[in-house]
Amino acid sequence: MAKTQRLDIVTPEKVVFSEEVDYVVAPGSEGELGFLPEHTPLVSALKTGVLRLTQDGKTIKVAISGGFVEVKNSRVVVLADTAERADQIDVARAEEAKRRAEQRLAQKSENIDIARAEAALKRAINRISAAQK
Template sequence: MSDKTQRLEIVTPQRKVFSEDVSFLVAPGTEGELGVLPNHAPLITSLNIGIMRIQQEGKTFKVVVTGGFMEVRDNKVTVLANAAERAEEIDVARAEAARRRAEERLAKKTPDIDVLRAELALKRALTRLKAAGQ
């Protein structure tokens, strides 16, 4: 790792999604987007559903995270995410089906529908579709 990079690790309960040196990243914090350059001050923050943008050797990568926490310390960024996937791993048909299901649930407005759960499912699906370029 050079002095112009920092180590980024994105892990979920199921797997390690990303573990490489990067030059810059933007994370979807619960209070707004947060940019992190090498030598950033130490911090811990919660993450929202959103797209992480990662710059590495002049290229930009996208990783969808569905909430979690991020710690920055000693040029190492650790993301503990509920779920995460690289943009190129996203199954667009599956994300589109999830979007339709969530929209149908929200349209029903019956007492047995958990509205918050349906809204979060819709936000996850829309974020995945956006990251996949749909």
Template sequence: MAEEKLQRLEVVTPERKVYSEDVRFVVVPGSEGELGFLPDHAPLVSALKIGLVRVHKDGKVLKIAVSGGFVEVRNSRVTILANAAEREDQIDVARAEAAKQRAEQRLAAGGPDIDIARAEAALKRALNRLKAVS
């Protein structure tokens, strides 16, 4: 049987390297929809939106919550430069729930002092983190 072809996946943020391993398949939340990459994919650069990166390796799927950024695919290498990223096994559920509640309270309160776009983005990030662990 032929050896399974893999590609290198690197997920980095300004603070740290979140993930770096050889994987079979990667799905990312592209700005215009989900994008999936197998080894030897054509070169590509795309913006990312808040969403989940799904990593397929050894018959399992790992989820990584990302908060925007960029993906570059080249030479069987997928590099994700994310504004923020957390592996599902590293997410503090209580902290994510608290962030969700704070954002919902800000949006419910309204008023001229509330930055609606910022509160909506915070809510999306918190919901995305909770989705990764569910």
């Protein structure tokens, strides 16, 4: 059995992570998905949430917003709409985005795109959650 597996986290803009890891837990559309090396091939949709990976006994968090995961041949590929490592999240900026989204939702105006404001709020809360220890 392989001891590690390759994890690639990619967004339309950049490669966020591309290294060997021990374990991956991703926010699947129907619940959390865990992957060890030599996992059975799988493709699944992802939802906004915190992806956790274990590398050399250390846990690293990545805030992702939607996308897909493919697992095959001890390789996990995450194609995410957005992804940001927890250690790179600007918490003050995320808090401000959360505040703005909450204000938009509280207005209850016809000019507000509710679905967009709710998605922005969910992303901001997710980023804050990922950044917490």
